[in-house]
Amino acid sequence: ITHHSSLISLLSSLFSILYSLFSLLTCSSDVSNTASFLINWLKIDNKPSADQLWPKIWKDHTIEPFHIWTRNEKETNYITGAGAFLQTLLFGYGGIQVKETRLLFRPQLPPNIAEVVFNELHYKGAAFRIIYNMTHVTATSTRRGISTLYLNDASGIVHPLVLEREIVFFSGPFEVYSA
Numbered sequence: 001i002t003h004h005s006s007l008i009s010l011l012s013s014l015f016s017i018l019y020s021l022f023s024l025l026t027c028s029s030d031v032s033n034t035a036s037f038l039i040n041w042l043k044i045d046n047k048p049s050a051d052q053l054w055p056k057i058w059k060d061h062t063i064e065p066f067h068i069w070t071r072n073e074k075e076t077n078y079i080t081g082a083g084a085f086l087q088t089l090l091f092g093y094g095g096i097q098v099k100e101t102r103l104l105f106r107p108q109l110p111p112n113i114a115e116v117v118f119n120e121l122h123y124k125g126a127a128f129r130i131i132y133n134m135t136h137v138t139a140t141s142t143r144r145g146i147s148t149l150y151l152n153d154a155s156g157i158v159h160p161l162v163l164e165r166e167i168v169f170f171s172g173p174f175e176v177y178s179a
Helices: 002-026 031-043 047-058 079-093
Strands: 102-105 115-123 126-133 136-143 149-152 158-160 166-170 174-178
Touching: 031 047, 031 079, 047 079, 079 115, 136 174
Parallel strands: none
Antiparallel strands: 102 174, 115 126, 126 136, 136 166, 149 158, 149 174
């Protein structure tokens, strides 16, 4: 077992080094590449590397005063860039993973952001709101679906998502699924 753990640790370190080098080569100008790296850094629990890319996602790719997304000086109204930004929030810092039978969440805050609100997430015909900060998550059902949704919080407690009733629990990984 010790040999197996050492090998996994070595491969993980090697992957992290190669990933760092590759990100330096490809993240310089394209918001979509930068977003992909940010999301994957969070997936492998390297938040400091993801946080370094966060300003590049939106500061380097929007034009004042209306924060219009741009790829470069000639390509404005770059909708793909706006989509990449949203993906960093949902699948990166929100930690959402869509599985066959459930949605998994591993919420983390972007740098200098105190709270994140996903106002209306749709799943299995239902809708719900997720608000999270450093200490708590609040989940509220906003529309009923065909079947009841359940939330399994970080401590393992299962809560039915009842229309307009808030569920508040300590921050940490959780999942939403239907019965």
